[in-house]
Amino acid sequence: MFQDPPDPGYDVPARIGDPLSKVFTPALVIDLDAFDRNLMRMKRFVAARGLRLRAHAKTHKSADIAKLQIESGGAVGICSQKVSEAEALVRAGITDVLVSNQIWGEARAARLARLAEHAKVQVCVDDPAQVAQISAAAVAAGVEIGLLVEIDCGARRCGVQPGSEAVTLARLVDASDGLRFNGLQAYQGSLQHIACAEERRVAARSAAKATKTTITALREAGLSCETIGGAGTGSFVLDADLGAVNELQCGSYIFMDADYDRVSEASGERPGGMENALFVLTEVMSRPVPGRAICDAGLKALAVDSGLPRIDVPGLRYTGASDEHGTIEDPEEKLALGNRLMLVPGHCDPTCNLHDFYIGVRDGRVETIWPVTARGKLF
Numbered sequence: 001m002f003q004d005p006p007d008p009g010y011d012v013p014a015r016i017g018d019p020l021s022k023v024f025t026p027a028l029v030i031d032l033d034a035f036d037r038n039l040m041r042m043k044r045f046v047a048a049r050g051l052r053l054r055a056h057a058k059t060h061k062s063a064d065i066a067k068l069q070i071e072s073g074g075a076v077g078i079c080s081q082k083v084s085e086a087e088a089l090v091r092a093g094i095t096d097v098l099v100s101n102q103i104w105g106e107a108r109a110a111r112l113a114r115l116a117e118h119a120k121v122q123v124c125v126d127d128p129a130q131v132a133q134i135s136a137a138a139v140a141a142g143v144e145i146g147l148l149v150e151i152d153c154g155a156r157r158c159g160v161q162p163g164s165e166a167v168t169l170a171r172l173v174d175a176s177d178g179l180r181f182n183g184l185q186a187y188q189g190s191l192q193h194i195a196c197a198e199e200r201r202v203a204a205r206s207a208a209k210a211t212k213t214t215i216t217a218l219r220e221a222g223l224s225c226e227t228i229g230g231a232g233t234g235s236f237v238l239d240a241d242l243g244a245v246n247e248l249q250c251g252s253y254i255f256m257d258a259d260y261d262r263v264s265e266a267s268g269e270r271p272g273g274m275e276n277a278l279f280v281l282t283e284v285m286s287r288p289v290p291g292r293a294i295c296d297a298g299l300k301a302l303a304v305d306s307g308l309p310r311i312d313v314p315g316l317r318y319t320g321a322s323d324e325h326g327t328i329e330d331p332e333e334k335l336a337l338g339n340r341l342m343l344v345p346g347h348c349d350p351t352c353n354l355h356d357f358y359i360g361v362r363d364g365r366v367e368t369i370w371p372v373t374a375r376g377k378l379f
C-alpha cells in the first residue's frame, strides 16, 4: 500500500534529511540530543546504584527505542502493559519482556505462552485463577513463564495485600507446573504524580515498607525474590534510596511531559535531571481574529487527560483542543499563518499512541523515522 519510497505528507510526515521546516504537521518529534541525554542519565543512575532498569515500553511502543534502551541505555529488558504490545515488540526483535500487568482469558494466556517460545517472558498475577490459566497455557505450549506476584503497595489498583496474602499466592505459583516464581511486582502508581515532595516521600516510604515486609514473609516461607519490580519516573530516585525494589520500570523518563514538568516544578525536584525530548510539531493554519491563532494539533494529535500542552514561547498559551484544532491565545499577535511551534504534550504515553511515526531530529534535520511499532496494540 505504501508508495516506495514513502510519500511525505501521506505515508510519512517527512523524509530522512528533510529540514524540520518541511515536516508535515502535526508530527511527533523527538529531540534526539535530549533523548540521548535522558538515555545516558538513566543508564548512569542505575549503574551507580547497583540497580537494574527494565524500561517501560508502554510510553513509546517503539521497537527501535526499546532496542536503544537495551543496547545503549543500560536496560536488561523492557516492560509492556499488554500481551499484544509485548508481541509486537518481540516480533521486532526484543527478547526479554515483562508484562507488568494482570492478564485474563485462556486465549490471551495461550498467546503469552506462544510468545515465550521466542523470548524470555514474565507476567504479573494477583489471583489464583490467573495462575491456573497461565500454568495451563504454559504446560500446553511446553514453556516456562516467570511470574511476579503483584502487591498493592498503596495505589489501590491491582495487587494482593502485602504480607500473608502475597505469600499464599507465591506458594501457589511455586507449586504450579510451567511457572517460575520470580518475585514481586511492587509498583506504586499513584505516588508518581504527587506534587508535594513531602507527601510523595511519605507514600514512597509506606510502599517500601509494605514491600520489605512481604519480602521478609516470603523468605520465612522459603521463597526468595530474584526480582522486586517497581518505580516510575516520579519515584525512582526515592525508591532507589529506600532500597525495596531492585528493578526500575520507568517509562516516561525517556521523553518527559508537561505534567511531569509541573510535578517537578511544584516539588523542586526534577527526577534524575530528565529533560523534555518529545514534542508535537504543529503549524498555525488560521488567524481568524486578533489575539487568537488556530493550529493543526488537537485531540487527535495530543492526549489532554493530564492537561493541555505547553508552549515554551513567552506570551503564547494553548487554551483549547478540539478534534483537529488547537486554540492558541496570542495577545501580542506573534503568530502568522504557517508559523510552527513545538508543543510539549501534557501526557507522553497516550500522545505517542496517537501517531504512526516518530520523527527524530538533530541540528534541525530529520535523522531518523521510527514507527510506533505497537500503536493500537491494546489487547
Ligand code: PLP
Binding pocket: 056, 059, 079, 100, 101, 187, 189, 192, 230, 231, 232, 233, 234, 249, 250, 251, 252, 253
Ligand atoms: N510500571 C508500571 C506497572 C506502570 O503502570 C507504569 C506507568 O503507568 C510505569 C511502570 C511507568 O511509569 P512512568 O511512565 O511514570 O515512568
Ligand code: MN
Binding pocket: 252, 347, 348, 349, 350
Ligand atoms: Mn503515563
